[in-house]
Amino acid sequence: MQTALAAVGLPPALATIPQCRTPSSPVAEAKGGFRRTVPAEDEIFADGDRAGTFYKVVSGVVRTCKLLSDGRRQIDAFHLPGDIFGLEAGAEHRVNAEAVTEARLEVYRREPRALAGDDGTLAREIVASMLKGLERAQDHMMLLGRKSARERIATFLITFSRRTACTGTAMELPMSRTDMADHLGLTVESVSRAVTQLEREGLIALPPNRRMVVLRDKAALARSPSDFGSRLVL
Amino acid sequence: MQTALAAVGLPPALATIPQCRTPSSPVAEAKGGFRRTVPAEDEIFADGDRAGTFYKVVSGVVRTCKLLSDGRRQIDAFHLPGDIFGLEAGAEHRVNAEAVTEARLEVYRREPRALAGDDGTLAREIVASMLKGLERAQDHMMLLGRKSARERIATFLITFSRRTACTGTAMELPMSRTDMADHLGLTVESVSRAVTQLEREGLIALPPNRRMVVLRDKAALARSPSDFGSRLVL
DNA sequence: CGATTCCTTGAGTCCGTTCAAAGCCCGTGG
DNA sequence: CCACGGGCTTTGAACGGACTCAAGGAATCG
Incomplete structure (x- = not known):
């Protein structure tokens, strides 16, 4: 414990x-x-x-x-x-x-x-959750303050796939484009355009069902403009 | 305790x-x-x-x-x-x-x-600090994702004056314009222009010493586009 | 008092927005 | 089973706010 x-x-x-x-x-x-x-x-x-x-x-x-x-x-x-x-x-x-x-x-x-x-399990979870939340918030502020629309979508897709522990390449996005827009600081139209652009570039595929995405090149998506620091991959 | x-x-x-x-x-x-x-x-x-x-x-x-x-x-x-x-x-x-x-x-x-x-004082401080940090991060994400340059400056000035418990109208900004820009998701030039604009509007005054600001109308600065929720002031 | 650095201002560009319309799924009902 | 309707998504065209590039001004420091 x-x-x-x-x-x-x-x-x-x-x-x-x-x-x-x-x-x-x-x-x-x-x-x-x-x-x-x-x-x-x-x-x-x-x-x-x-x-x-x-x-x-x-x-x-x-x-x-x-x-x-x-x-x-x-x-x-x-x-x-x-x-x-x-x-x-x-x-x-x-x-x-x-x-x-x-x-x-x-x-x-x-x-x-x-x-x-309680045996302390929940307490630990709470603290871990607060710290994790702060960490995500920091990453997200970088996204909102400094990234382009294309980068925001790429980062979002990768981050979400990691959080859902999505193993394969296909992933379901439970939220609407509007939700994505309001999360990423964009308009629905910009989200749609950026998603389409990533598809044209071959980094993702868009099945008929618009709540699905196929991450065809996670590495490329992740390496848009890399973070410095800890997990710096050169 | x-x-x-x-x-x-x-x-x-x-x-x-x-x-x-x-x-x-x-x-x-x-x-x-x-x-x-x-x-x-x-x-x-x-x-x-x-x-x-x-x-x-x-x-x-x-x-x-x-x-x-x-x-x-x-x-x-x-x-x-x-x-x-x-x-x-x-x-x-x-x-x-x-x-x-x-x-x-x-x-x-x-x-x-x-x-x-330790008597627990620090522990309490730590938890309070994490929650406070998360709260500030949420407010800041709203700023970064949805506010205009002018609104970002206004919000920043008000927030900073509250945090420094600045009682009067004059306030010292310890950071450079570049720091403000990198905090607010803008360029230095945009920060400068927005600050100048607020001055022209009479909401603030800018003494020769550029690290100083006089908040001439805190109410107006705060009421740019108000938040909903708890402290909703109609 | 000169030099450096920071801040401001100007002009033109670009990315994302706005406004508008068309396309596509999907559920509903005939 | 297919036509219809409605919502979500995509696409297009024009606009606009913030950015970029570039210079000029002001304050601080040696």
């Missing part, structure tokens, strides 16, 4: 965190329910809601986003199975969360009581 | 974290040193370095950034006194950290030993 926490670089004692009940049954329970199933496109919580709970994705895909008063939208992240979202520093949520596909969620209460039970 | 942690919405038991020594003396110590002073523009750590330590800003300003192989740079955050930076999910740093101004830092070892001593 200690080693696990140490692995994410934080004190082993963190493992004592509990306070959030460990789910027991795989299906929804009476009292409040530890699980929740949300239909595609339904809201999970809204910006401004009291942040009394947070969630872990069991299956499906969730998006968290912010809106400006004039309707502009920024999807800050897509959450895949295993990901934790909805944790806030303050008392209220600061993003909207919606199901992209039908999603099964594990719900955790944020309140201080109910410490008992 | 428990209440403090609960305030950030995480289990009180987190407070038991320690593992990172609490600094004792306000000046540099022999063994490894708990404090470190870095001259302006000097590197603190680089992308790819082993992430054996993390830091808290005592005074001065620090920037963390990523680079692409072709030189494009994205500053993901400026860290002000009290902020914690350099915590990583993995074994290596994934950003570069440099001092913007001369900076005094508190250095914490990440290793699992040395649990003793």
Whole structure:
């Protein structure tokens, strides 16, 4: 247990965190329910809601986003199975969360009581999730601030394929082009054009079903303009 | 102690974290040193370095950034006194950290030993810092993905004035225009033009010393295109 | 007081947007 | 089984905001 926490670089004692009940049954329970199933496109919580709970994705895909008063939208992240979202520093949520596909969620209460039970697994997950989220946010800020439309699509496809542990070349994109656009800081039209361009270049193939993509050359997609640092591949 | 942690919405038991020594003396110590002073523009750590330590800003300003192989740079955050930076999910740093101004830092070892001593204050700070960092990252992604140059500058000035708890209207910007550009996803020229535009509009004033700004109308600066959600001001 | 560096300004270009329309899936119902 | 309808996606043409390239100005430092 200690080693696990140490692995994410934080004190082993963190493992004592509990306070959030460990789910027991795989299906929804009476009292409040530890699980929740949300239909595609339904809201999970809204910006401004009291942040009394947070969630872990069991299956499906969730998006968290912010809106400006004039309707502009920024999807800050897509959450895949295993990901934790909805944790806030303050008392209220600061993003909207919606199901992209039908999603099964594990719900955790944020309140201080109910410490008992947990063996620290969840605590470790939470910390790891926060750090991972920050890391993804940093990468995404680089994408939003400095990459071209073509690079954004290429990076997105590669990143998503890695996150879904997609082994082959075919991959399903659960979200619409509009969602991709609002995640990548582009318009739908630009997304479409960039995707088409990658297809013409032979890096990807686009089956009739537009939610599918075939990554024909992952290496080329990944090596658009490489990052410096750790995994620098020269 | 428990209440403090609960305030950030995480289990009180987190407070038991320690593992990172609490600094004792306000000046540099022999063994490894708990404090470190870095001259302006000097590197603190680089992308790819082993992430054996993390830091808290005592005074001065620090920037963390990523680079692409072709030189494009994205500053993901400026860290002000009290902020914690350099915590990583993995074994290596994934950003570069440099001092913007001369900076005094508190250095914490990440290793699992040395649990003793801390009363949980640091643990709470770490968690709060991670959540705060994530929140700022979300806001910044909205800025990078969806806001115009003028809006980016306005948002940046307001956000920075709030973070520095700048009470009056005059504010010092410790970073160069280039740093602002690389933080806001713009070019230096665009930053300069947008700043000039805000001045012409009377929202700000620009003293001869270009590192200074006078926020003549914070309300107008803040209300560019307002966020929805929690603090919605209609 | 000169030199360097940073910041600003100008002119022209380009990428992504906007506006508009057509194409394609897919579900529905005849 | 196929025609129809609606939403999503793609494509086209023109526009515009930020970028690039290039110079000029201002402040700071030696």
